[in-house]
Amino acid sequence: MKTDKNTVIGFVLLGLLFFVYFWYSNKTTNEARAFEQHKKDSLEKIRLANIKPQDTIAARIDSLKRDSISRISSAGDFQTAALGTEQLVTIENSVIKVTFTSKGGQVKQVELKNYKSAHDGKPIVLSGSNQLGYSVNTSANVSTQTSALYFNAAQPMVNADKSQTVNFTLTAPNGESITHQYVLKEDAYMLDWNVSLTGADKLLSQGQMNVNWHAETFQAEKQSDYERTQSNITFSEGGSFDYISAKTERKFEEPVQWIGMVQQFFNSTLIAKNSFNSGQVTWSRKTDSSKGLATADAAMQIKVPVAGSVSVPFQMYYGPNDYSILKKQAPEMDKIVNLGRDMYAFVRPINKYIIMNVFDFFAKFVKNYGWVVLLLTLFIRLVTAPLTYKSYLSGAKMKVLRPELDEMKKKFGDDKQGFAMAQMKLFREGGVSALGGCIPALLQIPIFFALYSFFNSNIALRGQEFLWSHDLSSYDSIAHLPFSIPGYGDHVSLFTITAVLTSFLISIYNMNMTPTQDNPALKYMPYIFPFMLLFIFNKLPSALTWYYTVSNIVTLGLQFVIQNYIINHDKILADIEAKRKAPKTKSKWQERYDQMMESQKKLQEMKDKQAKKK
Secondary structure, eight states, X not given: OHHHHHHHHHHHHHHHHHHHHHHHHHOOOOHHHHHHHHHHHHHHHHHHHTSOHHHHHHHHHHHHHHHHHHHHHHHGGGGGGTSOOOOEEEEEXXXXXXXXXXXXXXXXXXXXXXXXOTTTOOEEEESTTOXXXXXXXXXXXXXXXXXXXXXXXXXXXXXXXXXEEEEEEEEOTTSOEEEEEEEXXXXXXXXXXXXXXXXXXXXXXXXXEEEEEEEEEEOOSSOHHHHHHTOEEEEEETTEEEEESSXXXXXXXXXXXXXXXXXXSEEEEEEXXXXXXXXXXXXXXXXXXXXXXXXEXXXXXXXXXXXXXXXXXXXXXXXXOOHHHHTTSXXXXXXXXXXXXXXXXXXXXXXXXXXXXXXXXXXXXXXXXXXXXXXXXXXXXXXXXXXXXXHHHHHHHHHHHHHHHHHHHHHHTTOHHHHHHHHHHHHHHHTOOTTGGGHHHHHHHHHHHHHHHHHHHOGGGTTOOBTTBSOTTSOOOSEEEEEEETTTEEEEOHHHHHHHHHHHXXXXXXXXXXXXXSSHHHHHHHHHHHHHHHHHHTTSOHHHHHHHHHHHHHHHHHHHHIIIIIOOHHHHHHHHHHHHHSOOOOOHHHHHHHHHHHHHHXXXXXXXXXXXXX
16 A cells, blocks of 8 residues: 555665665775785785795895985985984873874874773874874985984973973084974873974975875774774865765865874874965775774975975874864864765754754763663654654554455455545545655654764764673674674674664554555565664664664554554544545645546556457
């Protein structure tokens, strides 16, 4: 019947959109790049296999000699900085511990004090394999990267405002000098980096600083595969936020304010306070089984005055993808938190202005985030109640009419046109909406995608335990399988099972309210949708599957209460009889619809007669 068809259409549309979304979100690397990497690895293995051990040692010694000679040659007037011993300097505040290296006068690593790795329990460390520097002219026609030079490190200083300062300097005999000054403020994830150049008109060519940043990210969550899908490169170009995820490179055509290397809950971001005027970035996700997530190489250019002395201000953010923190940093950085992008950008306002505020409000009073999710679910159901109540009421009325519909179906037999007209008339007399069945399913679409983005990016859920779930930001697991099922995984999520079972009960309930279907596709499709959810939900955050479970329980409860305590079955039947006896008035739309159905019925009768004559 038409109502059931609309319900099925709603479920099918919802299922298709689920698959499109996860296909789009999880698309990582293409086959060509994987094949190219495999080819390079194979060639390297062959090359190494053909080298004899003694040749390897000799080649290594020879390589070190050549490297030293090359370093001294490229250092030019800074020859004393070509070779040296790495010195480490550490400063820290309440949230981060920053370790600097004298090689390049740069950040070596940053430890986030308040966060632990979900897979090994160790502190989160960012920038562990990063290199950040820029090209300088060291003599006539000779240049090198500052990341290859050994700076002189000064002892950290504590300032009056409790901020800390570290200076790294290089000085050449001709008076040219380079100073890297780092300032870390109290309780801040942002690190100020001020570059001062004396003799800048000679150190830089035509007033252009070519900044090179190599960055790598490593596993911090339960599964590296899933964390890789959440990794990307973000940036602000021309004052507008953008990112690359599926693509591997981006050439900037407008000024770039900042560029960030992002994983699921943390990011490392380089900010040019005077903006980069041009540049490009290439990046790729790891495809092996290591703990590495992705690598990126950014080559950025920034214009500085052609003068004897210049100062170029930068900032570096090492910290969590926390919306409330990021919105206080550089403009547009709050959009690093994925609350809805691209074809799903329509859910961002829902998250930003409704979901996030309601969630934070409940979190002020309730310490356990599992109960916060439950309260958020009840709030959503309360707000959407006016839209769903009529559909549930209509469904309950349909159950009252089911015996009459079954009799009507037997009466008309193969006359589908006649049955459809009689069914529409009965629905009109009983106050049943033909579109009511698909409203709850369609309403779930924006809400589901909003909550999927919200729960995937909400760092407040990270590491939060609830019932049997040890981390609401990741899937819950009650059992690990000795094998992996394609599309499902190697674990069993109990919240996924509860979400699927409650969805299955809703399907059974809805099918019991509608006439029996002769079409097998229509008959069994509502049961197929919950089965699809078993594969879709198994790797999703347990906060989302917990929400879906609670929402389904509320739906079942509403349908039961409406059916048993609100609907008066006898009154509905009496109203139908009264309407049948009352003078009939039809709207123009209904008249046109009845005329169309009558025409189709007559046309079908003519075709049947012609078929019998043949």
